[in-house]
Amino acid sequence: MGVDRRKAAVFGGAFALRLLLLVLFPSLPDLLTGRVEVSTPVTSFKRLQEGLFLYTRNVSPYDGGVFHQAPLLLPIFSLLPSSPGFPFPTVVLYSLIDLINANALITIAESGWAVSGRSYSAIRKHIRWDGVTIAAWFLFNPFTIATCLGRSTAVFTSIGILYALSSAVTGKTFNSMLALGFASYLSIYPALLYIPLMLLCYDQRAQTAKTYPSTTVFALQHLAIFVLSIAGLLGISALLIGDFRSFVSATYGFQLLVPDLTPNVGLWWYFFIEIFDSFREFFLGVFWLHLASYMGGLTIRLRRQPLFVLSSLLGIFAVFKPYPSISDASLYFALLPLYRHLFPLMRYTFFAVSALLYATLLGPAFYHLWIYAGSGNANFFYAITLVWSLGLSILLADTIFAALRDEWEYDNPEVRGKDVKQV
Amino acid sequence: MATPAALPPLPFNPSRVRSYILRLPLFTRLVLLAIIVFWLLELQTVWSVKQWGSLIPEEINIGTMYRLNTYPFIHFGFFHAFLNLLALTPLLERFEAEHGTLTAVALFFGPLSTFPAGAYILIERFVLHRNTEVFGASVWVFLLLGSEAIRTFKSNPYFSLGPYKIPTWTSPLFACGLVSIFVQNASLLGHLCAIFVGYLFGLGYLKVFVPPEKVLRWIEGKLNLLGRLPHYVSVDQKTFGRYGVLPTTTAGGERATPMSYLGSSQRLAAIRKLRSNPHFLFVHLPHILSFLCIVAGVVWLLLLPLNDYSRQTYISENALLPGQVHAYFSGSEQHIFRGYKKELEAILERQTPSEQDSRNDEFTPAVSDKVQSILRAAGLKVATQNYEYTSSGITHQGQNVYAIIQAPRGDATEAIVLVAAWRTADDELNLNGVSLALTLAGYFKRWSLWSKDIIFVFPPDSKSGTQAWIDAYHDMQPAFVQPLPLKSGALQGGLVIEYPFDHRFESLHILYDGVNGQLPNLDLFNTAVSIAGGQMGIGSNLQEMWDHNDSYEMRLQTILRGMVKQGFGYATGAHSSFMPYHIDAITLQPKGDGWQDEMALGRTIEGLCRSLNNLLEHLHQSFFFYLLMQTNRFVSIGTYLPSAMLIAGNFTIMAIALWLRTGYYIGSEQTAVKLPTVSAGETNKQVAVSTEKSGANTAQQPAVKTDSNSIIERQLALPLTLVVGLHLLGLIPLYIFNNINHQYYPTATYASIAINAILPIALAASLTRGLTTTPREQSQQSLLIKSFSLLVLGLFLSTLATLNFSLSFMIGLLCTPLSFVNRIDPRTASRPLRAVLAVAGLVLLNVLSPPVVLLGACRYVGVDVETVLTQAAFGWDVWGMWTQVVVWCVWWPAWVTGCALLGFSLF
Secondary structure, three states, X not given: OOOOHHHHHHHHHHXXXXXXXXXXXXXXXXXXXXXXXXXXXXXXXXXXXXXXXXXXXXXXXXXXOOOOOOOOHXXXXXXXXXXXXXXXXXHHHHHHHHHHHHHHHHHHXXXXXXXXXXXXXXXXXXXXXXXXXXXXXXHOOHHHHHHHHOOOOHHHHHHHHHHHHHHHHOOOHHHHHHHHHHHHHHOXXXXXXXXXXXXXXXXXXXXXXXXXXXXXXXXHHHHHHHHHHHHHHHHHHHHHHOOHHHHHHHHHHHHHHOOOOOOOOOOHHHHHHXXXXXXXXXXXXXXXXXXXXXXXXXXXXXXXOHHHHHHHHHHHHHHHOOOOOHHHHHXXXXXXXXXXXXXXXOOOHHHHHHHHHHHHHHHHHHHHHHHHOOOOOHHHHHHHHHHHHHHHHHHHHHHHHHHHHHHHHHHOHHHOOOXXXXX | OOOOOOOOOOOOOHHHHHHHHHOOOHHHHHHHHHHHHHHHHHHOOOOOHHHHXXXXXXXXXXXXXXXXXXXXXXXXXXXXXXXXXXXXXXXXXXXXXXXOHHHHHHHHXXXXXXXXXXXXXXXXXHHOOOOOOEOOOHHHHHHHHHHHHHHHHHHOOXXXXXXXXXXXHHHHHHHHHHHHHHOOOOOHHHHHHHHHHHHXXXXXXXXXXXXXHHHHHHHHHHHOHHHHOOOOOOOOOOOOHHXXXXXXXXXXXXXXXXXXOOOOHHHHHHHHHHHOOHHHHHHHXXXXXXXXXXXXXXXXXXXXXXXXXXXXXXXXXXXXXXXXXXXXXXXXXXXXXXXXXXXXXXXXXXXXXXXXXXXXXXXOHHHHHHHHHHHHHOOOEEXXXXXXXXXXXXXXXXXXXXXXXXXXXXXXXXXXXXXXXXXXOOOOEXXXXXXXXXXXXXXXXXXXXXXXEEEEEEOOOOOOHHHHHHHHHOOOXXXXXXXXXXXXXXXXXXXXXOOOOOOOEEEEEEEOOOHHHOOOOHHHHHHHHHHHHHHOOOEEEEOOOOOOXXXXXXXXXXXXXXXXXXXXXXXXXXXXXXXXXOOOEEEEEEEEEEEEOHHHXXXXXXXXXXXXXXXXXXXXXXXXXXXXXXXXXXXXXXXXXXXXXHHHHHHHHHHHHHHHHHHHHHHHHHHHHHOOOOOHHHHHHHHHHOOHHHHHOOOOOOHHHHHHHOOOOOOOHHXXXXXXXXXXXXXXXXXXXXXXXXXXXXXXXXXXXXXXXXXXXXXXXXXXXXXXXXXXXXXXHHXXXXXXXXXXXXXXXXXXXXXXXXXXXXXXXXXXXXXXXXXXXXXXXXXXXXXXXXXXXXXXXXXXXXXXXXHHHHHHHOOOHHXXXXXXXXXXXXXXXXXXXXXXXXXXXXXXXXXXHHHHOOO
């Protein structure tokens, strides 16, 4: 059948747009790399450069306490020509990663798992967008473009997660676990996705295969694959770095204990700046527990829609992670159009989108007033990160409400179209 | 079944408030009116209402007994009046509803005012021997609270708080205590007197003062008050019977509450009526709200010059200690100053060809060498910097000379800058200023008390020289500007000296506006004013207000001039370039013809440098956002920001309303046509049960259902593309107006006017031709286009208001018509009428298009368009000014969208 014309146009357009932006505004990537909204201490490209510099000179990249990313990124980037001199190869690499992500999204969309699963099928499933439209929403999303040009290494985590999802819905459960292992290796939090992803794999297997595999065996098998993949990656890293202990404390210790409180779009930094040191450990535990607790609740309540649970969890991570950036939001926004059939049930879209737009504009303005003009202070920027989180939370709550409503109508056919009141 | 216009219930229902206000009874209305009138009267300064009517114990005699009745109407300032109004309205309304208008008049002009006043005077004058004046309606508030508390006590004697039983009648005392703690100047004694009288009234001891019912009825009957006066509460109507609703149950003699919010069925019906009248809710109400926002925004700005809203300036940073040191710059320094001036004049004479009439005042290498040699002779480190800027085909080049005094007591981490440009901001020769700076350089070098380095900069002009220097100081210079060979520490403050004439001066004019509307810390300005005025006896001016008599008009004019400069965002002097680097700087310009000489200016600068030298950290204490209305009066951001936010908010309100309208209202419009037989009662019932969720069930329902009650699918693709596309299209004029040669600017302006006239119509035509959709979809699309465009406009303007208040306010005002411009509905107007209306609207809108406004402003001020645009392009290229971005990427796209919407009506 040849190459799908629309797909080629969207992909080509997205690729050309990224290169065009680089050619028209050569200083744009460096500007974006420096923005706190794009780069966090664990995904910053600048810090990667620093680690790379040390690595290529045979010094441990974690010396100096600047670099906190997984060591496997270093050999990949050491193959590329240095980015200050030759910005093109790096941007081409990042653009290609975006295209691969978009391709995974198309696979997910076309599998139809977003609208119907093993034991459930959405009522409005005829309202949906095709894969190319969803890919276009992802590729032309300004947040995605900013992440790409800002060369945040969060895109590697995104590629792991999206590939885990696309493999799961096409039945390649082994690949799926490997991809999730890769994502978890890069930044710990995707490990929380293991249970819903395993359920998605199980549902997929149960739907296609004639015989149901035993749940326990299936779960243990996949847990083993997942753990082994992480262990393998850690082993390679240990070979690369040598000093295993310092590498673990500089990467995972750093992500878990949140010592760097550089401002970002999340909620942690301000809180941990303000908190007294004696309470720090306690609240660190509370914050992590809070983040992890959504997984259980959502998985149980929305057992029949595991893909939706995964998408919602990604949205929750974008709000409550220790170092969130707009790349996490862009990953959530990439999965949102899969649920086109829920849009008619959503009630606060306009307000959520307006809040996000306001935060997008006011965030940099207030950051400017705080850092550069000196006429504002940290509270200005923090207030805006609260608005941003509020916008995302409204959107999340609204989609979850819509999904529940859809399930309810599926279970109670007699109440379709009736009014209900949420209490 | 059809339910009209399902909408989410509002937590705060404006319609409820409206109906409440519309139903206020007569006496309450009159009291509220009187309070407002007295407050407005108080705004003038000729006749002090407060002095006339407040309750002053010592002033009370037979002739001034009227005070016993007038004091509750008089307030001090807006907030006092507003809060009292808010508290009084429900209480008084309830009282009147219960007792009737006549009784209320009799009591409130009689015992209920005079008794508390009498009690207060007795205690204050004869027991406490003080003379504190009191006024305000709070006396009635507490009195009524007291009487209500007694009533509550009778039915419900105690609150239980754990083991304690607190009698309910004490609640007004708690309220009174809280008020005296939280509100300054609240008279505790006055409130207590009022509560006491309230208790007496509640317990029935004042019943004797109530006129007998017979008399009241007789008066009412004779005068036919019920027929003549609107909102009059009759003697017979009082208590329950006012709206013809009898209480269904009267539990234990308890009083029904006829005026509680949900009590009256008629009230509910009014709300239902509003809900079932979506046309008002979705079409008229947003227009009214938007309009009110705009009016409130403008009125807010006009209120700012009043004393109640502005503040006296004060020095916030204690370390500055302005004017606390003796300035020693005098005496023999004057000879040195004259010597330097003579030397410079001699060079100017020498470089002038003999046949030429006027002197050659260029900053030639000879002058530069002279300046350098003087500085070097004084023992300073000297360096130069060459720069060259090209903008609009004009090249600006020159050489900055600068020198550094290294601080004897510092470590070169901090520095102060003194700038004397060879040419002032008005392009005059600044010979005295440069000579003064040279003299000061030699003088300062001899002092040992400096803890910060002092840098003297001598740029050849005030526009580009300082910019090149400050950029290079922070290593941010473009390629054609040389880096600085010599640097010092972080700059703490900058002073620019201008003295372009030879005679003595009268006052100092202080320039403080920076690029893009950034302002220096208010402390710097205050220090300059206080040193000049307090220590040297030199008056100061700002914003070219030469005879400021501190009247309202003058203050407003000063604010407006400041806002215009801030809004345009251009550099007003050499100091402006410092602001983007967060260095506070001002320009001092001697003005007028008086008896102050250059030595006085020198001493002022010495005092300022000593103050800056005292600083322990960067200026941060005082305000960075302010509007000055006089050298010693300002408004801070918290007070003035709401006016720009209200203007920006009007667009957002309209955008949200339009979004809701496209979803809910268009559907219900169809319903009304389709199902006219639904009886009113049934409709009401449906509204009552319909909740926010009613819109949820669109998709799987058949088409008829979709029409009837719920969210309609919105076609977002075209509106989104159009709005985003137009904003991107704004980059083209932005590029053109910043990059063509200066002689083409007038042509480009006229061309853009012509294009502006055609573009929206062409856009409208192509869109209508290209899309063969139903009329309903068309109207939805046009509403959505407007919604998105206004949303973006509101977004940008509210963000801008935090960065550059004035620009946001001005653009917001110019855009206000866009809130009210619509595609004229083909169903309501015939084709010729539509065409006439649309053309008239387009002509009016074209008058408000960006290039026409520019031309008009240039004509009004009397400057050349070419000059203005050249300056603007220079600002863009050199100063990093972004006013043009706002004009072309925010204002212009919104304007084109508005015109295109009108243009749709033509087709």
